[in-house]
Amino acid sequence: xxxxxxxxxxxxxWLAIYASAYKRVFDxxxxxxxxxxxxxxxxxxxxxxxxxxxxxxxxxxVRNEILILMKRECINIAxxxxxxxxxxxxxxxN
Numbered sequence: 001x002x003x004x005x006x007x008x009x010x011x012x013x014w015l016a017i018y019a020s021a022y023k024r025v026f027d028x029x030x031x032x033x034x035x036x037x038x039x040x041x042x043x044x045x046x047x048x049x050x051x052x053x054x055x056x057x058x059x060x061x062v063r064n065e066i067l068i069l070m071k072r073e074c075i076n077i078a079x080x081x082x083x084x085x086x087x088x089x090x091x092x093x094n
Contacts, residue, residue, distance in 0.1 A: 001046040009054050010039055017058050024066050034065040 001009075017038055022031035038061035042054065049057055 001049060001051070005051065006043060006046055009042075009051070013055060013058060014039070016055075017062060020059060021062050021066065024062075025069070030069065034062055034069070037065050038062050 014035065018031055018035045021034040021038075022028065025031055025034065038058050041061045042049065042057055045057070
């Protein structure tokens with residue numbers, strides 16, 4: 001896959017891949033980040049993909065990125081950063 005082909009695929013599939021991510025995370029910023037990461041992964045693997053395999057690859061990349069996001073968010077909920085629980089210094093308090 002050459003650069004022109006990649007650009008054409010990006011233009012053709014970006015909205016569909018974004019919609020797939022958005023309907024799972026309901027956050028435009030996260031959906032955009034997931035979409036960009038999916039296309040980045042495609043770019044890294046462009047030599048190994050034919051045009052017919054692209055949409056399947058992108059959808060799997062979206063799924064994988066969402067799983068990574070969910071895992072990261074669950075870890076943050078279960079083990080919040082310790083700085084949240086450090087005592088707060090108030091001005092004038094002893």
